[in-house]
Amino acid sequence: MGTLLVVTSLPADRADGLGRALVEERLAACASVLPGVRSTYFWEGKLEISNEALLLLKTRADLGRAIAARLRALHPYDVPEILLVPTDDGNPDYARWVEAETKSQASSSESKPK
Numbered sequence: 001m002g003t004l005l006v007v008t009s010l011p012a013d014r015a016d017g018l019g020r021a022l023v024e025e026r027l028a029a030c031a032s033v034l035p036g037v038r039s040t041y042f043w044e045g046k047l048e049i050s051n052e053a054l055l056l057l058k059t060r061a062d063l064g065r066a067i068a069a070r071l072r073a074l075h076p077y078d079v080p081e082i083l084l085v086p087t088d089d090g091n092p093d094y095a096r097w098v099e100a101e102t103k104s105q106a107s108s109s110e111s112k113p114k
Contacts, residue, residue, distance in 0.1 A: 002061035003095045006071070007054065007083040009039055014076055015053035021074060027067045028057040029101035060102050061086060 006028070010018065012035050019031025034054040041048055059067050064084045071082050087095075 002086055002088045003090060003098050004059050004061050004064050004067075005085040005087050006057035006059060006064075006067055007081065007085065008057075008071060008075065009037060009052045009054050009081050010076060012036075012051065012053040015055045018071075018074055019055050019057065022057055022067060022070060025070065026101070026103040027063055027070055028059045029098040030058045032056040032058075058087075058098055060099055063102055 008018075012033075015033045015035075019028070019033060022028040023031050032055070034056065037052045037054045039048075039050050039052050041050075057067065068082050068084065071080060075082075
């Protein structure tokens with residue numbers, strides 16, 4: 001089983017809450033917020049410069065689709081940046097910790113209310 005680094009940028013005042021929600025839901029083992037990011041991009045034909053935070057989420061590879069879907073649902077942007085970066089060559093002890101702190105696909109479907 002591999003791990004994923006999930007990267008998204010968003011307004012700084014929303015990053016902690018979004019990261020916490022995904023950790024509490026056990027979709028991510030850890031959420032790290034890097035404040036002070038300045039992003040330059042075109043949006044709807046206009047050049048934008050935004051002060052943002054970068055949210056780094058660490059999760060299991062098999063939770064990639066689930067965390068991406070949840071990010072899309074919770075993210076304040078219409079088209080959020082959601083990058084899933086495999087990290088197969090990381091610290092094996094850390095990967096085991098990530099696995100232990102996130103829910104399996106089987107338990108996530110069983111834990112939903114019926």
